Amino acid sequence: MEYDPLVDLPGGDHFHDVTALFEDAAEDMHPGALVLTEGFTLLDAMSSFEIGEPRFDSGMALLDKSKPSFNPLAPLTPEEVCWIIDRSVSCEMEWHSGYTLSQTIYSFLYVHSLKEIDPDFVLGGSSPRSDSLRPPELITVVLRAALLGLLKCCDLSWRELNKGNVYDAEDWQSEKCDVPLSEALPVKYICKVLDEACHWLETSAKVQQPWKTMLMNRLMFRKSLIVLFETQLSQPHSSLLPTMINFSLQLLHPIMTVTPSEPGPDSPARLAFDPQFPRVIVSYIPLHVIQLPDQAHTWALLKGLLTSLKNVNYLASTAELTTWEVAGHLQLWCPQPHSRFPYVRSITQSTFWDGVLVLNKFALKHVAVRFFRETLDTCYDALTQNIMTRWQGSAPPPLAQIERTMTQILIANIKSLWYNPPRRRRFCAKSLFDWHELFVVFMDVCVRLAPLLDHVRRARVAVLMYRLSTIREVILSGFQLSLYTNEERVFAYWYVSQVLEMHLSCIDQLMPGMSSDSNAYSELSYQLRFLTALQSLSITIFAITVKKTTFSWRRTRLNFLRRYKWAFTSEYEDVDLQPFGHPSFTKFATACESMQKASENEFSLDSIALAIEVLSSLLTSPDGWAGRWSGERKKFVQKLLDVCIDLQRHLPSTEQALTTWDAKTLKWDADVHPWFPFISGFPPAAPR
Structure with missing residues (x-):
C-alpha cells in the first residue's frame, strides 16, 4: 500500500504490525544480547545513530592520520598569527551559535598546548630555532595572550549562560570535557597579559608594519570584550556599558576592514585547527565535524552580537513594559542570527529580572503600575483605593492576590520573549490558564463593588485582551515552527x-x-x-x-x-x-x-x-x-x-x-x- 505522508500520519488506520519479523530474526538471541561485528563496539554503534540534531549527527568517521602532527612551537609569521587569531574567533562564534565546545573551541589545538607555549617553560630550554621573520614571542607572548583572552571570554559567557535563563543542551552546550577555560585566572591577570603582549609589539623591532598594528588591534579588541563580558556578568546595569560597547565596535572596524590572507597549504598555521580532534575528547554526545564559516561571516556575527548588547542596554534603561514586549516580539517574529544568540537572550532576561528587582531598581509593584498605566492610562494606586472604598464583600478585596498574580504572569511573559521559539510557544499555552484565573478574580471583584467602577470593568477587559493576544501567539507561532x-x-x-x-x-x-x-x-x-x-x-x-x-x-x-x-x-x-x-x-x-x-x-x-x-x-x-x-x-x-x-x-x-x-x-x-x-x-x- 502506498504511503502518503500528508494523510497517513502516525496514529492512522493503515499501518501493519511488523513485530513478528523482528521476533523471528532474533529467535535464537537471549534477552539483552547484542550482535557486533569484529572491532565494532557499542560506542561505535551509538555514535552512528542519526538523532535528528544537525549539530550532533556524526555517523562513523575515523581520524585523519595523513596530516603532519601539530607542533605548538612551530615558528609562525605575523600574518599567520593574525590569521590564527581570527579563525579562533570563528570557533568562538560557532560556540555562541549552539555547537559544543568540543566542536569549536577545542578544535583550536593551541587550547590544549598552553603549557608548551608558556614563555617561562620555553625559556627554560625548549626555545625554537631563531628566525628573524618568525620570532618565538609571536607564539609565547602574542598568540598565548590572545588564547588566554579567548578562553576567558568563553568562561565569562559560560557563567552567564549557566544562570538558567536559557537551557543547556537545548539552547547552548555547557559540557567542558574537563578542559579548562581559564576559570582560575582572574580578569585582571588576563588583561595584564594582553597589555604586556601589546607593549612587546609596540616596542619590539621583530614585527614590522602593518602586522604590528593589526595584531595590537586584535589584542586590544579581545581585552575590551573581556572587560565588557565581566561587567555584564557582575554589574549588568552599569552606566559604563554603552561606552564599552561603542569602544569595542570602534576596535572591530579596522579588524573587519583589513584581514590577513589565508596561509598556504604547507603553512604550520593550518595545523592549528583540527575539526576531528574533538573525537579523542571524552564526550557524552556523538559529534560530527563542522566547517567554520568564512571570516566575513564571523565578523558580521560578532558585530551583530555587540549591536544586540547595545539594544539590551537600551532596554535596561526602559521602564515601559510594552516597549519590552514590542522589542521582544520583533526579534521573535523576524529573528536576526545575532539577536537569537543564547548569550544575548540570557543577558536580556537577567537585565529585566534578577530574581529580586525589576530592572535592578524597581520593586515588583512596578509591573502592576506599568500595566494599568500603559494599557488603560489609569493610576494603579487610585484604582486600588477606589476598590477599597466601594468594596461590599465579607472578606477583604483580593488586591494582594491580583498584584502578585499579575506581576508573576507579566514578568514570566516578558522573559519568555527571549526563550527559543518552541519553548516560548509552550510557555504561552501554559500561561493561558493563569490569565483565565486572573480574569475570574476581576469578575468576582466586579460583582462585589457598589457601584461598579468603570476602571475595574476596563481592567477586566484588559486582562482578557492579554489572554487573547497570547492565544494568537500560540496559533501563529505554529506557522513559524512549521507545525x-x-x-x-x-x-x-x-x-x-x-x-x-x-x-x-x-x-x-x-x-x-x-x-x-x-x-x-x-x-x-x-x-x-x-x-x-x-x-x-x-x-x-x-x-x-x-x-x-x-x-x-x-x-x-x-x-x-x-x-x-x-x-x-x-x-x-x-x-x-x-x-x-x-x-x-x-x-x-x-x-x-x-x-x-x-x-x-x-x-x-x-x-x-x-x-x-x-x-x-x-x-x-x-x-x-x-x-x-x-x-x-x-x-x-x-x-x-x-x-x-x-x-x-x-x-x-x-x-x-x-x-x-x-x-x-x-x-x-x-x-x-x-x-x-x-x-x-x-x-x-x-x-x-
Whole structure:
C-alpha cells in the first residue's frame, strides 16, 4: 500500500504490525544480547545513530592520520598569527551559535598546548630555532595572550549562560570535557597579559608594519570584550556599558576592514585547527565535524552580537513594559542570527529580572503600575483605593492576590520573549490558564463593588485582551515552527480570525475611556489597525485554502484535539466561568460548510485590499510605546504589506478562476514571513 505522508500520519488506520519479523530474526538471541561485528563496539554503534540534531549527527568517521602532527612551537609569521587569531574567533562564534565546545573551541589545538607555549617553560630550554621573520614571542607572548583572552571570554559567557535563563543542551552546550577555560585566572591577570603582549609589539623591532598594528588591534579588541563580558556578568546595569560597547565596535572596524590572507597549504598555521580532534575528547554526545564559516561571516556575527548588547542596554534603561514586549516580539517574529544568540537572550532576561528587582531598581509593584498605566492610562494606586472604598464583600478585596498574580504572569511573559521559539510557544499555552484565573478574580471583584467602577470593568477587559493576544501567539507561532499540516492550516487561519475578532472588540471597549493624547491610546490605535489587517488577511487565506483542501474529518478532528490540547486541560473544570476564545471544532466545521456553499458573488479579494490600505497607514502612524523600536516595527509592517501585495497580484480573484487554480503555488517560508504564505518568491517591495 502506498504511503502518503500528508494523510497517513502516525496514529492512522493503515499501518501493519511488523513485530513478528523482528521476533523471528532474533529467535535464537537471549534477552539483552547484542550482535557486533569484529572491532565494532557499542560506542561505535551509538555514535552512528542519526538523532535528528544537525549539530550532533556524526555517523562513523575515523581520524585523519595523513596530516603532519601539530607542533605548538612551530615558528609562525605575523600574518599567520593574525590569521590564527581570527579563525579562533570563528570557533568562538560557532560556540555562541549552539555547537559544543568540543566542536569549536577545542578544535583550536593551541587550547590544549598552553603549557608548551608558556614563555617561562620555553625559556627554560625548549626555545625554537631563531628566525628573524618568525620570532618565538609571536607564539609565547602574542598568540598565548590572545588564547588566554579567548578562553576567558568563553568562561565569562559560560557563567552567564549557566544562570538558567536559557537551557543547556537545548539552547547552548555547557559540557567542558574537563578542559579548562581559564576559570582560575582572574580578569585582571588576563588583561595584564594582553597589555604586556601589546607593549612587546609596540616596542619590539621583530614585527614590522602593518602586522604590528593589526595584531595590537586584535589584542586590544579581545581585552575590551573581556572587560565588557565581566561587567555584564557582575554589574549588568552599569552606566559604563554603552561606552564599552561603542569602544569595542570602534576596535572591530579596522579588524573587519583589513584581514590577513589565508596561509598556504604547507603553512604550520593550518595545523592549528583540527575539526576531528574533538573525537579523542571524552564526550557524552556523538559529534560530527563542522566547517567554520568564512571570516566575513564571523565578523558580521560578532558585530551583530555587540549591536544586540547595545539594544539590551537600551532596554535596561526602559521602564515601559510594552516597549519590552514590542522589542521582544520583533526579534521573535523576524529573528536576526545575532539577536537569537543564547548569550544575548540570557543577558536580556537577567537585565529585566534578577530574581529580586525589576530592572535592578524597581520593586515588583512596578509591573502592576506599568500595566494599568500603559494599557488603560489609569493610576494603579487610585484604582486600588477606589476598590477599597466601594468594596461590599465579607472578606477583604483580593488586591494582594491580583498584584502578585499579575506581576508573576507579566514578568514570566516578558522573559519568555527571549526563550527559543518552541519553548516560548509552550510557555504561552501554559500561561493561558493563569490569565483565565486572573480574569475570574476581576469578575468576582466586579460583582462585589457598589457601584461598579468603570476602571475595574476596563481592567477586566484588559486582562482578557492579554489572554487573547497570547492565544494568537500560540496559533501563529505554529506557522513559524512549521507545525501544521494542510488541514491544520485551514483551521488555524479560521481560528485566529475568531480570536482577533474578540481582541478587536476588547480594544473597542477600552479606547473610549482614554485620553487621545496618551501613548496608551496611540498604542491601542496602532494595535486596532494592525490586528484588523491580520484578521482580513487570515479570512482571505482561510476562504481560499478551505476550498482547495480535501478533509478527512475524522483525522482533522484528531489533529485538532492533539494540537489544541491546552484548551481541554482539567484545570478549567475547576473554574465556574467558561474561558473565552477557546477553539470549537463544531463551529469550524460549520464555517467550512458555509464557505464551500458560498456563491461566486460572495468571493473576492476585498479583504486583502483592506489589509493593504490599513498596513500602509501604519507606516506613518504614531509610535505608541514602541520607542526606539518604532523603525523595526515599521519594517515588520512593510514585510507584511509586501506579502499582501504579492497575494493580491497572484491569487485568483473570482470563484471560477479559483476552481482551476493550483493551491500548491502557495508557499510558507518563515524567512519570507512567519505567518502568511506567498506565491512569487520573495515579495516585491511595495510602491511608496
